[in-house]
Amino acid sequence: MSLPLTEEQRRKIEENRQKALARRAEKLLAEQHQRTSSGTCIAGNPSQAKQGPSQNFPRESCKPVSHGVIFKQQNLSSSSNADQRPHDSHSFQAKGIWKKPEEMPAACPGHSPRSQMAVTGISPPLAQSPPEVPKQQLLSYGLGQGHAEASPEIRFTPFAHPTHEPLAKAKSSQETPAHSSGQPPRDAKLEAETAKASTSGQNIYYIHSSSGTEGRLQQKSGSSVEKGVISQKGKCIRNGDRFQVLIGYNAELIAVFKSLPSKRYDPDTKTWNFSMNDYSALMKAAQSLPTVNLQPLEWAYGSSESPSTSSEGQAGLPSAPSLSFVKGRCMLISRAYFEADIGYSQDLIALFKQMDSRRYDVKTRKWSFLLEEHSKLIAKVRCLPQVQLDPLPTTLTLAFASQLKKTSLSLTPDVPEADLSEVDPKLVSNLMPFQKAGVNFAIAKGGRLLLADDMGLGKTIQAICIAAFYRKEWPLLVVVPSSVRFTWEQAFLRWLPSLSPDCINVVVTGKDRLTAGLINIVSFDLLSKLEKQLKTPFKVVIVDESHFLKNSRTARCRAAMPVLKVAKRVILLSGTPAMSRPAELYTQIIAVKPTFFPQFHAFGLRYCDAKRMPWGWDYSGSSNLGELKLLLEEAVMLRRLKSDVLSQLPAKQRKIVVIAPGRINARTRAALDAAAMEMTTKDKTKQQQKDALILFFNRTAEAKIPSVIEYILDLLESGREKFLVFAHHKVVLDAITQELERKHVQHIRIDGSTSSAEREDLCQQFQLSERHAVAVLSITAANMGLTFSSADLVVFAELFWNPGVLIQAEDRVHRIGQTSSVGIHYLVAKGTADDYLWPLIQEKIKVLAEAGLSETNFSEMTESTDYLYKEPCFTNVEGFG
Known part of the structure; x- marks a missing residue:
């Protein structure tokens, strides 16, 4: 149990707290002094402030700003009665800079003195005692772009755009009688001045207080904003020639969405998107909803104001900005061509027409170019300030390095004939033509590939031939499903007659040695139990049914991946590399090519249609499958279907x-x-x-x-x-x-x-x-x-x-x-x-x-018939058959 604080400890704690508050106040005043060169007022409450003991600013210098300091009454637990000094909720004095509202002159007519708090533009540093605020807490500074989070008692509602309703409201206030509470009529000219000045990019905030009296700015002459209304925040994001609205559920806003002709709803992301032609209509409708705070689009150079909108006299955003920023990326569409997937830009089209290999598809309305012009195009596009065209990923440039230097129009890569003279002649002579082509492909890729031939096309005999080509690098590790361990043993004995049966070690239990033979055959499940024996690296590894490794979280995958990454030759076999989605291919790809997509997220973004959900990222989708197929066929995978080689079967x-x-x-x-x-x-x-x-x-x-x-x-x-x-x-x-x-x-x-x-x-x-x-x-x-x-x-x-x-x-x-x-x-x-x-x-x-x-x-x-383990004492029995 902790001991109670002594009086000295409490005194030091309070002293440190007061010093911290003093430093904070000094910093805030210094920042306020940098932003203002004359006396300013809280937004929506312009008032005249004192510059010195006897000098007042003229009325014209009273401009609205979006920065202020608000204090909240708060009960602080303290055992010292000396700290509980009486104070006023609006009093914060330091060298005469902060004043009580009653002491300020009513320079801006139309506003009650109780709702004003003025800050002088000239603020000398705090050189004397710190301000006394033992029971107050600073809630927010800078009610503009970076306002603080509101407490349950206070809510900030910004205008969605500088060109909002204050002009119209200022005009209507001239014809509105004074409120029953006795508030003087508002100055329409001054409010019009305030609305005009707000187009500088600062946001004006209404402050709603649960007390109903102090700290409230009037939204409309003669009526205050409804108490307890919660403003739901959202934003607009540009996506090509459309824009997307990111905001939580709001029934009134949904009704607005459904009224727009270009509405589209994405059930996957649960968001709405619209044509740019409906942008102005949507923003105007959203601004009229008190429960919605919708941030406008960010145009070029990060501004939330359209480049074509002037700072004065504009009452809305254009539906299509003249200097819109376009963004896109390059996509591989064949071994020879890549495509620019990007929106319309006149300058970009002019640049495309300068490329020698340009092609335009009238159906897709996209431009494509030879791979050898990829670097040239990207370099030229970078000179366009309003265009961002992402190049092909590094993985693709590595896989198609030869095509990027000099593009070949061949649909398939050229594979040289491998020298199989040192492989057992019986094995080589039994290879079908397409199987021999598979062996050549594997050797051309350095013995690292995913052999994804259809079921029944002889992946086993091809894998044995590939492994036999690298026989000098054995011992060989073969990882297979448990049900076919002995099938692989017999296949090696049949196709490699020079092997002795003693050279083959089939691991049956977790107590068996994994490195006991020249060829070691183990099941997926037993491999995870023999991790200690895997410290001895295998240079040549065969994995049958490699799609068993599709889930990186399983024990079999965690045990196999380190072995595959350090092996010099990796031969993966699978008739169905991915059962349902591209994400299942990732572990097999990095097993063959560890440098391809070191991070799964990059792979998921490009090929799994990754979406960010409230609980994390969702990689269950698919995207750019044509490009993924080209990448796999070029550098990782060989796949033939039965229909492709039926004449040889x-x-x-x-x-x-x-x-x-x-x-x-x-x-x-x-x-x-x-x-x-x-x-x-x-x-x-x-x-x-x-x-x-x-x-x-x-x-x-x-x-x-x-x-x-x-x-x-x-x-x-x-x-x-x-x-x-x-x-x-x-x-x-x-x-x-x-x-x-x-x-x-x-x-x-x-x-x-x-x-x-x-x-x-x-x-x-x-x-x-x-x-x-x-x-x-x-x-x-x-x-x-x-x-x-x-x-x-x-x-x-x-x-x-x-x-x-x-x-x-x-x-x-x-x-x-x-x-x-x-x-x-x-x-x-x-x-x-x-x-x-x-x-x-x-x-x-x-x-x-x-x-x-x-x-x-x-x-x-029959593929193999050498499976007689015991000589029968008879070869025929009467009555059988």
Whole structure:
């Protein structure tokens, strides 16, 4: 508990306070002396002041000013009775400068002495005792442009513009009788003089006091301003040939807005904007509203007065100023041309016509120029005082540096052929032409790019080839979704035969070493748990499904970004880099090019249509997408759609996705291990072999459920809109359906219990759906008679021993009306019945192909088939298929 102040401490505190007030008063008087060369009066109350003991100023020198000093009575807590001296609320004396109102001569007729406070123009410095104001507080000084915040008892209302109503009011005051309170009539000539002088740029303020007597300036002869009226402040902002009004909600002002013909309302910013032709009408209407204080437009050189408006004799602003200031910016519209997005200026148009490469678009009414003339144009525009044309951002000038020096009219950048002689020949020979072009692009960009090819175009094989080109800089880090870790392991083994399996380290738990192999494969989630091991930098990094890093606040992004920024080669892979808005691209852009847009705000302003909201900035929009696309294609991203390379794609693209059964309970694990052990037992009859495989197949279904669901959710997060999922066991179909319902994903299900009529309805529902949709289908019940050509991906959650059934299921998508290459993903799990079923399926397909009963061999159409982990003790079982 704090001790009470001693008498000496209170005395020193009061003494310091008095000195501070004295210094403040001296400073205010000095400033007042600089502004005035003769005696002045408070605005709206002109009175004659004394210059000396016997000299008075003439009446003509009494001019209204917008500066004054107002004091407020306030109770100050003090334990000293000596400090509580009686005083008058208007008395503040210092060397005879500040006087009580009763002592001032009534030099300006028409005003009550009680409402006056005069300040002399000659104010010698305070050399003696400080003014005694123990219970008063200085509220405001300078009631002009920089007035202080009003207290609840006092309100300041400025005229919205110098040319306001006092002229008309002064005229009407001659015909108005005196007020019942006995106030003398106002001098109309003097008020007209006051209104005329106000055009110098100072604002006149009405002072409304809750006391109703002192400190009030009359708004109209014979009537005072309404008590307690709150003035709502706002301002006008010029935007091209229109202007915007920034102000809070006011019902009367909204009604004025709706009456103007050029009104427009922006629901995003919740503001109104109008044509400049309606400016004068709006300002006049706003000035007539006592609850509105609307600041006028700021014209050229920062003045709130139009350049074409003279200081006298004008009663409003022009609708279109003759010397308006225009502002705009340069926008990139192609690899060769940029556009000037700016309002009309006669001088600017004349300058545009001097440029050799000028082009004018009659539809957009905008001028465009070759990039090589960008610097020249900007330099010339800077010589125009009324024009501000912002140049292209530094990021664009860096990305298009060669075009700025000498513009090439080529629509795409020239990419040199890369020397792939040191890359494994098997890998190079299997590259399609567009895939080899992707490798060349990546190497031309120094191994840092975002490969955003459409799904199914072979981003994996391209990434492996790019990484193999920089093999001397390994160890290699591969960050992937958890469901495809082992798929990447098998892809490396297939496309780089020279690699030993021991060179590949797949991180399965948080206890594994991240740097144990030449190639280290880790999931996004585990990467955030291994931050301590990330201190060892990786020079080459591959990130699959890089859009998982779109949110910079997530743990996976915080863990990955430092690794990517220090790596020498960064290969990002994503079929959908941005799911819904440009802001999602930012982290991927700076991962590839850290020098591009170091601050997100600059990126958001230009490409995310950033808006300042009451709670902060909103970056959820989009703007200048054409320019952003050009920037990405030039320096960061390579993207090809299926429609672009369809002629190079096979009708079907089969892919084996290796998953690891995980997160299963002990009972399921024990049953799976027992079934696997039974399969290795020799000297079995054919029926025993069949029974053992069926049991193993059933146990495999339960073990694969967690990994299957994880893969399906990864597909949805990657932007897959429509696909089919085939399964055989009811427990697998139930688990998938329940998870989709929990995630609120639109889906249909067709199994053996679905009637024929209901099947057709569900099929049409899936075909016509434009949202995310998944068809969960039974392999044996929905493998024929149905068409799902609106999808181009089929996922087999389980295998089936009859290959003919699998091919029929594939053709639910690959049918007449399909315009895209069909992707078919087989999910195969290690250590399960899939190790036996997959080679069995391939053997049967081979037999059918030799007899001419099958379209082709699975091995020729499947991206990878080297997934046999255990040699089966038999290759055929009677009764299967």
